[in-house]
Amino acid sequence: MEITESKEYIADLSKRMRKEQRGLSRRRFFSNPALVAGAAIFVVLAALAALGPWLTSFDPYAMKVTERLKAPSALHLLGTDEFGRDLFTRLLYGARVSISVGLIVAALSSFLGLLIGVYASFYKTLDHVLMRICDGLVAIPGILLAIALMAALGASALNVVIALTIVFTPNIARVVRSSALVIKEQTYIEAMRAQGASNTRIIWAHIIPNTLSPLLVQATFVFAEAIISEAALSFLGAGIPAPEPSWGNILQASKLVIYKAWWMVVFPGVAIVLSVLSLNLLGDGLRDWLDPRVKGSGNGTKRKWRKA
Amino acid sequence: MLAYIAKRLLSLIPVLFVVTAALFLIIHITPGGPASSILGMEASAEEIAALNKELGLDGPILTQYTNWIGKVLQGDLGNSIFMKQSVAQAIKEHIGPTLSLAIIAQAIAIALAIPFGILAAYKRGTAADYTLMGVSLMGMAVPGFLLALFLVLLFGVKLQWLPVAGYAELGKGLGDHLKHLILPGISLGTIQAALIARMTRSSMLEVLNLNFIKTARSKGVTEAKVLFKHAFRNAFLPILTVLGQTFGTLVTGAVVVEGIFNIPGLGQLILNSIARRDYTVIQGVVLIVTLIYVVINLLIDLLYGVVDPRVRLDRK
Numbered sequence: 001m002e003i004t005e006s007k008e009y010i011a012d013l014s015k016r017m018r019k020e021q022r023g024l025s026r027r028r029f030f031s032n033p034a035l036v037a038g039a040a041i042f043v044v045l046a047a048l049a050a051l052g053p054w055l056t057s058f059d060p061y062a063m064k065v066t067e068r069l070k071a072p073s074a075l076h077l078l079g080t081d082e083f084g085r086d087l088f089t090r091l092l093y094g095a096r097v098s099i100s101v102g103l104i105v106a107a108l109s110s111f112l113g114l115l116i117g118v119y120a121s122f123y124k125t126l127d128h129v130l131m132r133i134c135d136g137l138v139a140i141p142g143i144l145l146a147i148a149l150m151a152a153l154g155a156s157a158l159n160v161v162i163a164l165t166i167v168f169t170p171n172i173a174r175v176v177r178s179s180a181l182v183i184k185e186q187t188y189i190e191a192m193r194a195q196g197a198s199n200t201r202i203i204w205a206h207i208i209p210n211t212l213s214p215l216l217v218q219a220t221f222v223f224a225e226a227i228i229s230e231a232a233l234s235f236l237g238a239g240i241p242a243p244e245p246s247w248g249n250i251l252q253a254s255k256l257v258i259y260k261a262w263w264m265v266v267f268p269g270v271a272i273v274l275s276v277l278s279l280n281l282l283g284d285g286l287r288d289w290l291d292p293r294v295k296g297s298g299n300g301t302k303r304k305w306r307k308a
Numbered sequence: 309m310l311a312y313i314a315k316r317l318l319s320l321i322p323v324l325f326v327v328t329a330a331l332f333l334i335i336h337i338t339p340g341g342p343a344s345s346i347l348g349m350e351a352s353a354e355e356i357a358a359l360n361k362e363l364g365l366d367g368p369i370l371t372q373y374t375n376w377i378g379k380v381l382q383g384d385l386g387n388s389i390f391m392k393q394s395v396a397q398a399i400k401e402h403i404g405p406t407l408s409l410a411i412i413a414q415a416i417a418i419a420l421a422i423p424f425g426i427l428a429a430y431k432r433g434t435a436a437d438y439t440l441m442g443v444s445l446m447g448m449a450v451p452g453f454l455l456a457l458f459l460v461l462l463f464g465v466k467l468q469w470l471p472v473a474g475y476a477e478l479g480k481g482l483g484d485h486l487k488h489l490i491l492p493g494i495s496l497g498t499i500q501a502a503l504i505a506r507m508t509r510s511s512m513l514e515v516l517n518l519n520f521i522k523t524a525r526s527k528g529v530t531e532a533k534v535l536f537k538h539a540f541r542n543a544f545l546p547i548l549t550v551l552g553q554t555f556g557t558l559v560t561g562a563v564v565v566e567g568i569f570n571i572p573g574l575g576q577l578i579l580n581s582i583a584r585r586d587y588t589v590i591q592g593v594v595l596i597v598t599l600i601y602v603v604i605n606l607l608i609d610l611l612y613g614v615v616d617p618r619v620r621l622d623r624k
Contacts, residue, residue, distance in 0.1 A: 132322040132326060135322070135323045135326065136322070136323045136327045139327055139598055139601065140330065140594060141556060141557065141597060141598065142560070143560050143563065144560050144594045144597055145330075145594070147590075147594075148331065148591070148594050149334060149337075151334075151581075151582045151587070152334045152587070153338075228451045231454075232451060232564050235564070237582075238582055251453075251454070255457065255568065258457070258460060262461055265457050265458065266458075269458060272451065276449040276450075276451075277449035280445065280448060280449055281445070
């Protein structure tokens, strides 16, 4: 009788504690201005990208010679480009390309970096081999490596994703490895081992879940860097090929008409800055949210690799 | 110290091995091989074989790599496929503007970042601090090439104060040289300044909380002296690290920005080479820039010991 009562009591207590915990983390979410602002801006941008086709009546590829390089007006909200295509429409469709390239690169390099980092932290020989490869790839300045890869692979959206994943995976692997090395030495891992748990079980059931928060923070910054890098590559003509719109290749076209059409520089530029800014804020905020021990976000150490 | 330098140089060997192997392999992942992509669809098998031989792309892949690396070690980066000159010669002709631009940008970055970083730390929690940090947050979200476009729009198109394209060699007068590099320098420099200012601020904040600062103040040392002599000197090491890293990114950032201002540097060389599929030049430029980057970071690490004698590099 007593035992069941105390069981119920514990179940009730843990339910209340979990609820309290949720309430606490909700309050900490909303008391974190960077996180809220970053998330809000990004959600708006992502919604614009997702709903793009329903927000405009223009075709992003339809050229109209009489409407070339028209300034912003009621008809063309953000003006038209050098082929008379509606810039607002091109930016909406470009957002789909730029944001999804960034998202896929962040997801792929997180996944690969997680596997490489965690397994490197467990197996010495593998560690030596993998980390030397990562050291070498990190030593090549990112945008140059991406340019060289794009030159060999040829310009296309898929190849941008491949090139940028190769560029960003080593960075993630290093971050994951260093946090996995710390977790590996914890007492509870030793206890698992004493109970006879295999490496595979320890890795998948305990190490990987515990590396997820630093990984998520890092992935947010990679997302932002990937958007910048895609824009830079497309701007150089080695990224998303025309006529498919991306923020970078709209800027590339704007370079030639900069004397006549300021709107072609300013609006895609603002789109890039807003998305990168929101992701940076989100990353800063997530770090404070997920790890309450880190106070404030005022240090510049988080972005050790800036690409362009 | 010597032992440390030797150790660091030795640790560079695997890094450089991976770098060279990666750059070597990049040529080989070209769909259909580089020769056919250079010559186009109509090229005959003989033509392709001849070009492969010329490029050193015949024979087993390991032999190709050892041949290439052997030549690279002797300073021979091969010949450009399109230009009638060696890759080394092409790099020599184009490296000047890039380095010049990187140095000017770094100077601008330091001149902006360090005073403002110190100010933000000193005025911590005030409106000045929040403004500066807000601006730097914006700065970190703007890619260099985008700021360059905005600056061209503002100073070149609207105000028409500065030339928006072209380059004047240093030999033909410093004034003209600077005039052409000031806009690209600002666009690269201010972006780096955002990062350096944040680092300066956080590093200064850490030091300003230490007891010896309180001691200095209670002894009656003037605030300026406390800030610059006591605090800044001790906060300098992390800043130095960031300076090293940003110099590397400046050289690469220059690659993108040079195209906008039509500066005949390494960036333009590599972009033209991409358009012409001149793989040997791409390989060579990326290799050289990586080397510069690696060497600068090594030098920065060695400087630690000079800046702060407490740092003993040769002991773990």
